Structures are given as structure tokens and as C-alpha cells.
Amino acid sequence: MSRSSTPFAPLLSDSALDEFVRRTAPYSLKSTERLFFDQLENCVCVRIFMRRKDLLSEPVKHIKINGKVTVDQLVQQFSNSGSFGAGRLSVACDIYEKMIREQECTIFLGLAGAVVPAGMRSLIADLIREGLINVVVSTGANMVHDAIEALGGHHYKGHWLMNDEVLYKHHVYRIYDVLVPEEDFIKLDLKLTGLYDEIADENKGKTLSSRAFAWELGKRLDDPNSILRAAYESNVPVFLPAVRDSELGYVYYLHASRRGFKDTLVVDAFKDVPEIIGICRRSPINGMIIIGGGVPRNTIQSAALATKSGLDYAVVITMDRPETGGLSGSTLEETISWGKVKGNADKVMVFADAMIVFPIMAASVLDRLGKGFKRIPPKHLGKFE
Amino acid sequence: MKDRSEEKQKFCGNCGSHNAYDYPEQVFCTMRFLKNKEPIVKTLWHCEDWHLNSQECQCIKDATRKEEK
Numbered sequence: 236m237s238r239s240s241t242p243f244a245p246l247l248s249d250s251a252l253d254e255f256v257r258r259t260a261p262y263s264l265k266s267t268e269r270l271f272f273d274q275l276e277n278c279v280c281v282r283i284f285m286r287r288k289d290l291l292s293e294p295v296k297h298i299k300i301n302g303k304v305t306v307d308q309l310v311q312q313f314s315n316s317g318s319f320g321a322g323r324l325s326v327a328c329d330i331y332e333k334m335i336r337e338q339e340c341t342i343f344l345g346l347a348g349a350v351v352p353a354g355m356r357s358l359i360a361d362l363i364r365e366g367l368i369n370v371v372v373s374t375g376a377n378m379v380h381d382a383i384e385a386l387g388g389h390h391y392k393g394h395w396l397m398n399d400e401v402l403y404k405h406h407v408y409r410i411y412d413v414l415v416p417e418e419d420f421i422k423l424d425l426k427l428t429g430l431y432d433e434i435a436d437e438n439k440g441k442t443l444s445s446r447a448f449a450w451e452l453g454k455r456l457d458d459p460n461s462i463l464r465a466a467y468e469s470n471v472p473v474f475l476p477a478v479r480d481s482e483l484g485y486v487y488y489l490h491a492s493r494r495g496f497k498d499t500l501v502v503d504a505f506k507d508v509p510e511i512i513g514i515c516r517r518s519p520i521n522g523m524i525i526i527g528g529g530v531p532r533n534t535i536q537s538a539a540l541a542t543k544s545g546l547d548y549a550v551v552i553t554m555d556r557p558e559t560g561g562l563s564g565s566t567l568e569e570t571i572s573w574g575k576v577k578g579n580a581d582k583v584m585v586f587a588d589a590m591i592v593f594p595i596m597a598a599s600v601l602d603r604l605g606k607g608f609k610r611i612p613p614k615h616l617g618k619f620e
Numbered sequence: 621m622k623d624r625s626e627e628k629q630k631f632c633g634n635c636g637s638h639n640a641y642d643y644p645e646q647v648f649c650t651m652r653f654l655k656n657k658e659p660i661v662k663t664l665w666h667c668e669d670w671h672l673n674s675q676e677c678q679c680i681k682d683a684t685r686k687e688e689k
Contacts, residue, residue: 403676403677404676404677404678405643405677405678406639406640406643406677406679416640416643417639417640417643418639418640418641418642418643418648420639421639421640421641421648422641424648425648425653425659428653489650489653489654492654493653493654493656
């Protein structure tokens with residue numbers, strides 16, 4: 236949680252803390268030890284400056300469900316209890332609301348993990364259309380599943396204990412407890428191969444960024460619930476930094492093989508780099524919501540780093556752990572050390588299933604904004620094509 | 621043993637190059653697609669390029685059952 240969201244921090248200003256460190260830390264202290272000492276700031280506050288009654292100023296208010304409650308009312312109860320995952324979720328809702336109310340804030344959504352096949356597709360498309368997401372950075376796979384549904388395919392409810400050999404024999408793929416018929420992938424391959432041909436012919440050897448490629452796909456998908464289509468219609472860039480690591484890569488193989496690897500579609504993810512850095516640089520305030528982590532999270536964070544300013548808001552929803560050193564579980568404090576998130580950013584990590592957390596966040600914040608609320612996308616984003 | 625003898629029959633559904641297209645009656649042949657030939661073929665049909673590289677799937681059984689109905 237951010238410093239401003241801890242109850243202790245307001246009791247000690249930065250200058251007071253600096254003064255304390257100056258007086259108490261011996262000059263011979265090694266820099267690493269000093270760094271560690273600084274990180275203990277809250278503990279220092281607690282031990283030296285806080286009175287016992289200050290520590291016990293805010294009682295846990297127990298959750299009470301009296302009849303009907305709205306999602307936001309429940310989140311407010313989570314805030315009142317302030318505990319564990321519930322407390323973190325309520326902070327995440329507060330931060331998302333702040334991002335939205337900051338007119339100049341560019342809201343990045345990082346998508347990793349199979350949330351689109353699991354049922355998050357329409358919600359994300361709606362948030363894009365409402366201007367509540369301004370930039371999407373996604374795995375290729377999530378956009379593949381978006382396109383599968385846009386082309387008439389479906390995802391089905393299954394079970395995590397299904398016999399996978401039986402599924403294999405019936406040409407059915409499993410994503411935990413979601414099933415996808417093989418023919419929906421095949422129909423996607425066929426359709427997209429044709430679209431790749433069309434895009435390649437139109438661009439005549441011109442190299443596209445993954446953002447421009449996603450825009451070309453969105454232009455050609457006729458489904459209002461599609462993320463790619465909503466992004467195309469709403470001038471929201473979709474970056475696919477790991478585009479080849481999905482069915483989109485295999486479709487390239489089909490498209491290029493049929494052409495003898497001549498006059499093929501050319502997508503270069505390096506072309507994304509100046510584009511996304513440019514968005515961050517033009518934006519006076521940058522915020523990110525991360526579902527999962529991985530390449531999409533680092534793509535956003537690295538863009539913020541390149542602008543030398545770091546992110547102002549950060550919400551990460553993950554179930555990964557930091558001990559392995561992988562980015563998906565790395566703490567936002569660790570991210571500060573790189574300069575990717577500002578030290579005073581409003582930030583929180585929610586350690587829970589994004590399929591539960593993100594729809595609750597969206598419902599709670601939409602309730603707070605009210606029906607008449609309209610967010611105009613920040614002007615500095617410019618026009619994408 | 622029965623499965624093995626079925627696999628040896630020359631059906632597209634027994635060939636290693638197929639995927640489901642309209643299960644169980646039609647399959648998609650990647651090899652034909654790459655050669656710019658019509659890739660969607662009947663499961664119980666076979667072409668001159670047929671080769672046995674079994675996928676251990678249910679295509680043939682289910683397609684046969686459907687045809688018999």
C-alpha cells in the first residue's frame with residue numbers, strides 16, 4: 236500500500252524523518268545499511284514518534300450485510316474492516332477512481348493470463364468505450380481469444396478435473412476450467428490468414444508496430460463486444476509486445492508459407508517502443524492497472540522508466556510471489572527501486588484472482604462515478620491509426 | 621487392437637495433419653492449406669498425401685456413427 240494509505244505516515248513528515256535519520260544514524264554507516272534504515276521509516280515512526288493510543292486509533296469495523304448491498308457498499312465495508320485482501324481491494328478501488336477523476340491521467344491496462352476466455356472480454360471492451368481505459372498492453376493470446384469470439388466462436392464452462400486425454404481425443408482444449416473447441420481456433424486461423432494477406436497487400440512491405448497491427452485487426456472485426464473492435468472505434472492503442480508468442484504467430488506461419496515467405500505481413504515489436512514511450516512522455520499523469528503481470532506489466536513500467544518520471548498510480552492484481560524474482564510477483568516497492576513507479580505513488584497489490592477482483596473494482600468505481608459521469612480521454616493521447 | 625486397425629484405414633481423420641473443422645464430419649488439413657489446396661475435407665475421405673501418423677482421436681468413430689444414423 237502507498238505511504239499515504241498507511242495510518243502512520245501522516246504523523247511524520249519527510250523533513251522530520253530526514254532530521255531523525257541525520258541525528259541518529261552515525262556517519263560511518265554504510266550506504267546499504269542506511270538504505271535499510273530509511274526503509275524502516277514506518278517502524279521508526281511507530282517506535283519513536285507515535286504514542287500507544289495513536290496506534291490503536293482506528294478499530295476494525297466488522298462487515299455487516301443487511302439485506303441488499305451494492306458492490307460499492309460491500310467494498311466500503313471492506314474499507315471499514317481494512318483487513319487483508321479486502322482492505323487491499325478497497326484501496327485498489329480508491330486508486331482506480333482517482334485515476335479516472337484525474338482528467339489528464341492516462342490509464343494503462345496490462346493484461347496477462349487467460350482473463351478474456353474466462354469471461355472478462357465485454358467488461359474490458361465497455362471500459363474502453365467509456366474512456367476508463369486509455370491504453371491496453373496485452374498478451375497476444377488474450378486478443379486471440381477476443382478474435383475467436385468476434386468470429387462466432389465460443390468458450391465453454393468445463394472443470395479443472397476433466398480427463399485431458401479424453402479432451403485431446405475430442406479436439407477440445409482446456410484452460411483450467413474453460414474449454415475451447417479446436418474448430419474455433421481453426422476457423423480463426425483461416426479467417427486471420429486471409430486478413431493477414433489483406434493487411435500485407437495494403438501495406439506493401441511497410442513494417443507495422445504491434446499497435447498498428449492490432450488496429451488493423453480491430454478495423455476488420457465486426458463485433459461491438461470485441462476488445463480489439465472497441466479499441467479501434469475508441470482510439471485506444473492496443474500493444475501486443477509478445478505478439479508472436481500466441482496463435483497470431485502461428486497464423487503468420489500459415490500466411491507466410493502460402494506466399495513462399497515473400498510479400499508477407501511485417502510486424503516489428505521494436506516499433507512499439509517509441510510509440511508507448513511517447514504516450515507516457517506526453518501524459519502528465521500515468522496510472523496502470525495490471526492483471527497478472529509478465530511482459531505487459533514490464534512494457535508499461537519500462538515506458539514510464541524511459542520518461543524518467545515513473546508511474547503515479549499502480550494497481551497490480553496477481554497471485555504470484557516475489558521470491559522467485561519474476562516480474563508478475565515483484566512488489567511495487569521493488570518497482571520503485573527501478574524508477575518505474577514513483578516513490579510517492581498511490582499503489583497497491585491485490586493478491587487474488589483477477590476474475591474476482593477486477594469486475595468488483597469496475598462495478599464499485601462505476602457506482603461511485605454515477606450514471607451521468609462521462610470521461611473524455613486525455614487530449615495528449617492524439618489520434619492513432 | 622480395434623483402435624489400431626481403425627487407425628490404418630485411409631481416412632483424413634486418421635491422418636496426422638488434421639484438425640477439427642466441423643466435428644466430427646469435416647476436418648482441416650494443414651498440409652493442403654499450405655499447398656493452397658482446399659483445406660476443409662470430409663473426415664471419412666482421404667487424399668493422395670494421406671499418411672498414418674495417428675492423433676489418437678475420436679474423429680473416425682464419431683463420424684462413422686453419425687453417418688450410420
